[in-house]
Amino acid sequence: MTYLRTVLMFMIAVTSLTGWAEDKLSRIVETPYSEQQVLYDFYFDNPEKMGNALFWIRSLMNPLMDAPYNIAPEFLDIVVVIHGTEIVTVARKNYDKYKNSVERMRYYASLGVKFKVCGIAAHDYGYETDAFYEFIEVVPSAITELAHWQLQGYALITPTVMEKRFSIEEIR
Numbered sequence: 001m002t003y004l005r006t007v008l009m010f011m012i013a014v015t016s017l018t019g020w021a022e023d024k025l026s027r028i029v030e031t032p033y034s035e036q037q038v039l040y041d042f043y044f045d046n047p048e049k050m051g052n053a054l055f056w057i058r059s060l061m062n063p064l065m066d067a068p069y070n071i072a073p074e075f076l077d078i079v080v081v082i083h084g085t086e087i088v089t090v091a092r093k094n095y096d097k098y099k100n101s102v103e104r105m106r107y108y109a110s111l112g113v114k115f116k117v118c119g120i121a122a123h124d125y126g127y128e129t130d131a132f133y134e135f136i137e138v139v140p141s142a143i144t145e146l147a148h149w150q151l152q153g154y155a156l157i158t159p160t161v162m163e164k165r166f167s168i169e170e171i172r
Helices: 002-026 047-067 087-092 094-110 119-124 142-151
Strands: 035-042 077-080 114-118 136-139 156-159
Touching: 035 094, 035 142, 047 077, 047 094, 077 087, 077 142, 087 094, 087 114, 094 114, 114 142, 119 136, 119 142, 119 156, 136 142, 142 156
Parallel strands: 035 077, 035 156, 077 114, 114 136
Antiparallel strands: none
C-alpha cells in the first residue's frame, strides 16, 4: 500500500508541475508599452541582409499595433538610417533585384516610418539624390543623423543580421 501511495503521489506531483510549467510558459507579460521613438542604424556588409533587417521593424511595430496595446502607427516615431551596402536596395535601378524589400519599406513608409540614406554613402556609390525612391530622404551624413536623433531621445537599435545556417527543426 505504501508503494502504491508513493507512486500515486509522484504522479500527482508530476502532473501538477507539468501543468504549472505549461501555464507559466504560455503566459506573456503585458509590459505597459506606450508611444515609441526608435532609431534603426542599418549598416550591413551584404545588401541581401536588408530583407531580414526589415523584420526588426515588424518586430517592433506589430506587437505595439496589436492588442492589448493598440497603438496607432502615427504614435510610433521610427527612423531608419541606411549607410552600408544595403544602400543599393533603395536605388530605383535595382528594383527587380530587391523588389520584396522595396515593397516592404514602401509599406512601412506608408505607416510613417522614415527612411534616410547617407549622402556620403550615396556619393561613394555614385548615386545622385534622384536615384532613390520617393519615400527615401537623403541626409548629409549617417553618423551626424544618428547622433541627431539620439540627442532627441530616440532609442537606438542596431540590427545584427546573422546568416542562418540551421533550420529551427535541426537545433530545437
